[in-house]
Amino acid sequence: MLSEFDIIRCYFSRPAPGAVLGVGDDAALIKPARGMEVAVSTDMLVAGRHFFADADPRKLGYKSLAVNLSDMAAMGARPRWATLSLALPEPMVRTDEKWLEAFADGFFGLAHAHQVDLVGGDTTCGPLTISVTILGEVAKGKALRRSGARPGDDIWISGHLGDAALALAHEQRRIVLEPGEIMECLPALHTPAARVGLGQRLIGLAASAIDISDGLLADLGHILKCSKVAAVVKMGDIRCSASMKRHLPQPLAIECLLAGGDDYELCFTAPRARRKTIETLSLEQEIPLTRIGRIREGGGLVVLDAAGNTITLETKGYDHFHV
Ligand SMILES: [Mg+2]
Structure with a gap:
C-alpha cells in the first residue's frame, strides 16, 4: 500500500518554477511580484455531494482546479500557486494507483496550461474529498469585487x-x-x-x-x-x-x-x-x-x-x- 509520502512523491511532486520553494519542506515559499497583492481562495469537492464517487478521475482532477481558477477569474487575479489536499478511501490507495495517476494528469494538465505551480498539500485516508487552495496575484487595490455594482450598470x-x-x-x-x-x-x-x-x-x-x-x-x-x-x-x-x-x-x-x-x-x-x-x-x-x-x-x-x-x-x- 502506498504511504502518504509515496503518493506525494509519485504523483504530486513537480517542479514549481514560479515559487521560491515548492513541495518538500514544512512549507512552500512564494513571493508576489512588486506592486501585486495575493488573492486566496479554497474550494472543496466531496464525493456523493459534488461529484459521483465513480467519476472519471482525470476530469475530476481537471475540475477540482478549474473551479478554483474560476474564483481567481472572478477577482481579476492571475492564478500562480495551489495546494491540494486529498482524502482517499483506503481501498483506493491500496489497489487503484491508476486513479491517482489519472487524477494527477487532469490536475497538472490544467495547472500547466495556466502556469500554476502545486506548492503543497496533504493526503489522508477517508471518504473521497478534494480540497484545493489557490493563490493568485492581482495589482494592489485593483481586484474585482462583488461590492462595486452601481444603479444604471x-x-x-x-x-x-x-x-x-x-x-x-x-x-x-x-x-x-x-x-x-x-x-x-x-x-x-x-x-x-x-x-x-x-x-x-x-x-x-x-x-x-x-x-x-x-x-x-x-x-x-x-x-x-x-x-x-x-x-x-x-x-x-x-x-x-x-x-x-x-x-x-x-x-x-x-x-x-x-x-x-x-x-x-x-x-x-x-x-x-x-x-x-x-x-x-x-x-x-x-x-x-x-x-x-x-x-x-x-x-x-x-x-x-x-x-x-x-x-x-x-x-x-x-x-x-x-x-
Ligand atoms: Mg466564486
Whole structure:
C-alpha cells in the first residue's frame, strides 16, 4: 500500500518554477511580484455531494482546479500557486494507483496550461474529498469585487448558462437528453473553462464581478447584496445552447438556466459607457459577452420572461446545507 509520502512523491511532486520553494519542506515559499497583492481562495469537492464517487478521475482532477481558477477569474487575479489536499478511501490507495495517476494528469494538465505551480498539500485516508487552495496575484487595490455594482450598470455574463445543470439533471434521470444534447452539455459539467484571461482583462472595465458556481440568481444575488442594489434580468437575453433552448419551456430547464449552477462563467456589471469596449473585448477573447439586464436602486432581483412577466423560482441556487 502506498504511504502518504509515496503518493506525494509519485504523483504530486513537480517542479514549481514560479515559487521560491515548492513541495518538500514544512512549507512552500512564494513571493508576489512588486506592486501585486495575493488573492486566496479554497474550494472543496466531496464525493456523493459534488461529484459521483465513480467519476472519471482525470476530469475530476481537471475540475477540482478549474473551479478554483474560476474564483481567481472572478477577482481579476492571475492564478500562480495551489495546494491540494486529498482524502482517499483506503481501498483506493491500496489497489487503484491508476486513479491517482489519472487524477494527477487532469490536475497538472490544467495547472500547466495556466502556469500554476502545486506548492503543497496533504493526503489522508477517508471518504473521497478534494480540497484545493489557490493563490493568485492581482495589482494592489485593483481586484474585482462583488461590492462595486452601481444603479444604471449593465449586467453581463460570459459564455452561456445552464448546460452543466442540464447534463447533471440527465445523469440524475430528472430529464432525458438526446445523445447529441448530451455531447453538447456534458463538457460544461465535467471540464468547465474557467475565464481566467477574461477576468484579468475586466480589471478597470467591470464595476463588480462574481463567478457563477451556485447559479445565476444566487451569485448575482451576492453582487446585489454586497453592492446594496437591485437588478432586473431578462431571461430571453441569457445566452444558452441549442439543447437548452429545446428544453426551455420546461420548468426544470428554466431552473437549470437560472439556478442550476456549476457554470463557472463570469457575471459582472459595468457602466453603460463601457459597452463598446466590452464588445471589443468579447471579440478579442473569442468569448461571448452578453448583456442580460440592469442594476437599479433598491433591493431584490426580478427576472422577466419574454412577455415581461416576473418569473418566480422555488430554488434560488445550490445550498450545500439544504439539499
Ligand atoms: Mg466564486
